[in-house]
Amino acid sequence: MERDRAQEIINASHMINVNYRGIPVYLQQINSDTATIFPLDEMHHSQEVDLDGLIESGP
Numbered sequence: 001m002e003r004d005r006a007q008e009i010i011n012a013s014h015m016i017n018v019n020y021r022g023i024p025v026y027l028q029q030i031n032s033d034t035a036t037i038f039p040l041d042e043m044h045h046s047q048e049v050d051l052d053g054l055i056e057s058g059p
Contacts, residue, residue, distance in 0.1 A: 001054040006030050009056070017058035020049055027054070 001018075007030050009016045018025055020037055028046060029036040035054060038046040 001051050001056065003030060003033070003051060005056070006035055006051060006054060016056065019055050019057050020053050024057075025054075 006027060009018060010027050010030060018027055018037075020039075024040045025037040026040055026043070027035055027037055030051075031048070034048050034050055036046055036048050037054075038044070
């Protein structure tokens with residue numbers, strides 16, 4: 001995912017579906033070339049991942 005699109009998703013007023021390697025996640029913060037995320041089913045488990053692994057899904 002491009003950095004600018006990831007930031008747009010974070011700033012959106014509605015939920016936009018994003019997956020990280022097939023797992024639905026919430027984008028928390030964008031860094032230079034990584035993102036801080038947490039899986040939607042494990043909201044206490046944040047992790048820093050590469051932007052290339054993020055894919056926007058759904059409408």
